[in-house]
Amino acid sequence: MSETNTNGKVDMEKIVSLCKRRGFIFPGSEIYGGLAGTFDYGPLGVALKKNIQNSWWNHFVTNRDDIYGIDADILMNPKAWEASGHVSGFSDPLVECPKCKKRFREDTVEAGTDGIRRCPDDKEVLGASRQFNMMFKTQIGATEDQNSISYLRPETAGGMFVNFKNVVDSFHPKLSFGLAQIGKAFRNEIAPRDFIFRLREMEQMEIEYFCHPSKWEETFEHLRKEFKAWMMSVGLPEKSIHEIEIGDNDRAHYSKRTIDFEFDFPIGQKELAGLAYRTDFDLKQHSEFSKTDLSYFDEETKERFIPHCIEPSIGVERTVLAVLTSAYREEEVEGETRTVLAFVPSVAPIQIAVLPLSKKDELSVPAQEIVKKLRKIARVQYDETQSIGKRYRRQDEIGTPYCVTVDFDSLNDKMVTVRDRDTMKQERIAIDKLEEYFNGKF
Numbered sequence: 001m002s003e004t005n006t007n008g009k010v011d012m013e014k015i016v017s018l019c020k021r022r023g024f025i026f027p028g029s030e031i032y033g034g035l036a037g038t039f040d041y042g043p044l045g046v047a048l049k050k051n052i053q054n055s056w057w058n059h060f061v062t063n064r065d066d067i068y069g070i071d072a073d074i075l076m077n078p079k080a081w082e083a084s085g086h087v088s089g090f091s092d093p094l095v096e097c098p099k100c101k102k103r104f105r106e107d108t109v110e111a112g113t114d115g116i117r118r119c120p121d122d123k124e125v126l127g128a129s130r131q132f133n134m135m136f137k138t139q140i141g142a143t144e145d146q147n148s149i150s151y152l153r154p155e156t157a158g159g160m161f162v163n164f165k166n167v168v169d170s171f172h173p174k175l176s177f178g179l180a181q182i183g184k185a186f187r188n189e190i191a192p193r194d195f196i197f198r199l200r201e202m203e204q205m206e207i208e209y210f211c212h213p214s215k216w217e218e219t220f221e222h223l224r225k226e227f228k229a230w231m232m233s234v235g236l237p238e239k240s241i242h243e244i245e246i247g248d249n250d251r252a253h254y255s256k257r258t259i260d261f262e263f264d265f266p267i268g269q270k271e272l273a274g275l276a277y278r279t280d281f282d283l284k285q286h287s288e289f290s291k292t293d294l295s296y297f298d299e300e301t302k303e304r305f306i307p308h309c310i311e312p313s314i315g316v317e318r319t320v321l322a323v324l325t326s327a328y329r330e331e332e333v334e335g336e337t338r339t340v341l342a343f344v345p346s347v348a349p350i351q352i353a354v355l356p357l358s359k360k361d362e363l364s365v366p367a368q369e370i371v372k373k374l375r376k377i378a379r380v381q382y383d384e385t386q387s388i389g390k391r392y393r394r395q396d397e398i399g400t401p402y403c404v405t406v407d408f409d410s411l412n413d414k415m416v417t418v419r420d421r422d423t424m425k426q427e428r429i430a431i432d433k434l435e436e437y438f439n440g441k442f
């Protein structure tokens with residue numbers, strides 16, 4: 001048995017093709033020729049995505065006392081986006097080809113030896129750079145005027161800052177505490193590309209963690225460690241995660257420290273997540289624009305101040321792509337290529353496949369009984385189609401960690417064969433010991 005992707009690089013085309021073939025991810029609006037920057041999740045993709053989201057939510061919200069969940073609306077009062085700086089400053093530099101009219105993000109087109117940027121397609125000199133706001137504008141209500149303009153949120157953070165006071169007033173949390181949200185965000189990217197890496201519609205998992213200004217360094221360090229620990233818990237190898245300290249000149253103006261978590265994607269080492277110390281910038285801005293006091297009163301020290309904020313932010317789709325990249329393997333087995341998604345069991349769309357050797361009632365009925373029993377502890381799929389070898393390969397390809405095969409011997413010895421996805425080893429386990437066998441594996 002040998003791995004064919006020995007250079008450690010996974011081919012993006014292979015992941016895209018597996019995702020389509022096996023029902024993980026499809027191009028958006030495909031029967032109409034697609035829509036750039038959009039992708040739809042199929043049955044296995046949505047399961048994988050939800051497992052990743054649930055894992056994040058459990059890690060940071062359910063299993064902690066100090067982080068509160070929020071689910072704010074995508075549409076917000078447009079003043080909120082003025083306060084955050086998005087209306088005036090959420091833009092990328094855009095250049096246009098005067099001949100073919102194609103538009104590019106300036107920093108993605110390399111200048112020639114003469115220092116001039118030319119259209120990658122027809123080599124025309126590109127026009128002057130101008131700022132392009134990436135927020136999707138929309139119109140609220142029946143009248144179309146300046147007052148009816150709103151935006152699809154470009155990040156989930158805003159919904160948390162505007163609810164800071166609501167949570168303080170209803171839960172009286174003690175600092176340090178955080179707000180967390182998983183939700184859709186929209187960016188009119190100039191050049192969406194690289195499968196689900198750069199999208200126009202995406203989901204983010206974000207935390208706004210508030211602390212006393214004197215505590216920002218220890219809070220930053222705590223969240224840095226927790227963030228990385230979570231990434232590793234969903235199957236990203238430590239060696240593929242790179243923490244990049246962003247220099248003074250490259251940070252957003254409000255940030256005093258930012259670390260980008262870059263990952264070895266098939267397209268190269270690129271940003272997966274960010275961790276930013278945003279000071280009191282956001283709460284101050286929202287206080288000023290909304291004329292609402294967003295300060296915090298510490299009962300113990302009798303001090304009133306605007307808390308400082310640390311923000312860990314990660315895209316769901318980039319996490320899905322990182323998980324797929326980390327799990328993808330091709331192995332040579334008996335002269336054939338075996339494709340495996342070696343997901344950690346907690347994120348695998350299906351955790352156990354139950355496979356009767358024959359469709360006949362004498363095997364399918366007891367197999368269905370096993371499905372019922374195991375569904376209490378795991379995500380289980382029943383499959384009686386095709387040969388057993390083909391079914392094993394299919395389960396390997398969709399990342400199912402265990403297969404349970406019911407054969408004719410099972411009728412007499414009341415045992416089944418459990419096959420491990422990674423080692424392909426098989427062992428006989430008594431049917432009434434199956435729950436015990438799988439206990440703790442997921």
Ligand code: ATP
Pocket residue numbers: 155187189196197198199200202204271272273274313314315316317318
């Ligand atoms: P990039 O530099 O790649 O455009 P960014 O620095 O603008 O990303 P942030 O504003 O920090 O990204 O957003 C937080 C996270 O949201 C990113 O780390 C990334 O995981 C995800 N994200 C941002 N833009 C996109 C996009 N267009 N498609 C998919 N995910 C995205």
